Amino acid sequence: MDRFAALNTFILVAHTGGFSAAARELGLATSSVARLIDALEEKIGAPLLNRSTRKVTLTEAGRAYYEKAVKILSDLEEADNTAAARSSEPAGLLRISAPVTFTNLHIAPLLPELTRLYPRLEFDMRLSDATVNLVDESIDVAIRIGAMEQQANLIARKLSMHERYICASPTYLAQHGRPVLPEDLMKHNCLQFAYAAGRQIWHLQSGARMEEVQVSGNLSVNNSETLRQAALRSMGIALLPDWLVHADIQAGNLIRLMEKYQVNPGAMDIGIYAVYQLNRRGSSKIKAFTDALSIALLDAQSSRNKHK
The missing domain is CATH 3.40.190.290 (D-Maltodextrin-Binding Protein; domain 2)
Incomplete structure (x- = not known):
C-alpha cells in the first residue's frame, strides 16, 4: 500500500464526507477508494471512519489521525516547495482562496501574465466571500480583506491599504x-x-x-x-x-x-492580506503570486489617489 496515496485519499474522504465524492476528485472508482481506506484501517488496527448510507464521518481515532495526516502531507509539500525554490522557478499547483468580486477585478487579470512567466505553475481558485480554514480546505494562500488578527500558525502579509x-x-x-x-x-x-x-x-x-x-x-x-x-x-x-x-x-x-x-463595520486598521501557513513561508509559488498581486494593487491604489 502506498501510504502517502492512502493518507491523501483518507483526507479527501474526510473532507468531502463520502467515498463517491472523493473518487470523483481523484479520478478513481469508488470501490478503489474504499479499498484504500480499508487497507489503511487494517494497517493501523483501528476504524477511522463511521460509514452510513448518507455520509461518512470521522471516528474519534479518525479525527486524531486526520490532524496528523494533514500535517504530514503539509510538511511534505513544504519540503518539496523549499527544494523547488532553491533549484527552479515556481511550479506546481497553487490553491488560492479569495473573495469572488475581488478575484474578478484584481486576480483574474494577473493570471495570463503569471502563466506566461511561470509556465509550470498551475492555479486552483476557490472563490468565496466566507473565511475558509486553510488546513481543512488544503489552501496554500488566502486573500482576506479587513482587520487581521495575528495567529501563531499563520503569516499575514499586508498587500495593500483598504478603504x-x-x-x-x-x-x-x-x-x-x-x-x-x-x-x-x-x-x-x-x-x-x-x-x-x-x-x-x-x-x-x-x-x-x-x-x-x-x-x-x-x-x-x-x-x-x-x-x-x-x-x-x-x-x-x-x-x-x-x-x-x-x-x-x-x-x-x-x-x-x-x-x-x-x-x-469593525476596526479601522484594515487592509488586503495574503494569509498562508507558517510552514509555507519558503514557497516560491506563493511569493510569485503575492508579489504580483501586491504590485497590481499598489498601482491601482496610486491611480485612484490621482483621481480623488
Missing part, C-alpha cells in the same frame, strides 16, 4: 435626502454586507472622535458586487470598498457620502 466608502445613487439621494451626520444614517435604508448574523454597526471616525451607528435596511448579502448593483439601482445606501466603486463615483453613478469620515 470603504459610504455611497448611494443620485436618484436615491434625490428621493430620500443626503445624510450629513452619522446619526442621519439611521433614517435611511442601509444595504448591508452579511458579515455575521445579528445587528449591523457602522463605525465612523473623524479625527479622534469615533461614533457607532446601528444601521438597518431591507437587503443583506454576502457578495459585494450584488451590494454594488443594489446601490446603483437606488435601493439604498451602501458601504463598499474603494477598489469596487471608484469608477462608479468618478462617472457620477454613485455619490460618495460623508467624506470626512473613515468608515468600517
Whole structure:
C-alpha cells in the first residue's frame, strides 16, 4: 500500500464526507477508494471512519489521525516547495482562496501574465466571500480583506491599504435626502454586507472622535458586487470598498457620502492580506503570486489617489 496515496485519499474522504465524492476528485472508482481506506484501517488496527448510507464521518481515532495526516502531507509539500525554490522557478499547483468580486477585478487579470512567466505553475481558485480554514480546505494562500488578527500558525502579509466608502445613487439621494451626520444614517435604508448574523454597526471616525451607528435596511448579502448593483439601482445606501466603486463615483453613478469620515463595520486598521501557513513561508509559488498581486494593487491604489 502506498501510504502517502492512502493518507491523501483518507483526507479527501474526510473532507468531502463520502467515498463517491472523493473518487470523483481523484479520478478513481469508488470501490478503489474504499479499498484504500480499508487497507489503511487494517494497517493501523483501528476504524477511522463511521460509514452510513448518507455520509461518512470521522471516528474519534479518525479525527486524531486526520490532524496528523494533514500535517504530514503539509510538511511534505513544504519540503518539496523549499527544494523547488532553491533549484527552479515556481511550479506546481497553487490553491488560492479569495473573495469572488475581488478575484474578478484584481486576480483574474494577473493570471495570463503569471502563466506566461511561470509556465509550470498551475492555479486552483476557490472563490468565496466566507473565511475558509486553510488546513481543512488544503489552501496554500488566502486573500482576506479587513482587520487581521495575528495567529501563531499563520503569516499575514499586508498587500495593500483598504478603504470603504459610504455611497448611494443620485436618484436615491434625490428621493430620500443626503445624510450629513452619522446619526442621519439611521433614517435611511442601509444595504448591508452579511458579515455575521445579528445587528449591523457602522463605525465612523473623524479625527479622534469615533461614533457607532446601528444601521438597518431591507437587503443583506454576502457578495459585494450584488451590494454594488443594489446601490446603483437606488435601493439604498451602501458601504463598499474603494477598489469596487471608484469608477462608479468618478462617472457620477454613485455619490460618495460623508467624506470626512473613515468608515468600517469593525476596526479601522484594515487592509488586503495574503494569509498562508507558517510552514509555507519558503514557497516560491506563493511569493510569485503575492508579489504580483501586491504590485497590481499598489498601482491601482496610486491611480485612484490621482483621481480623488
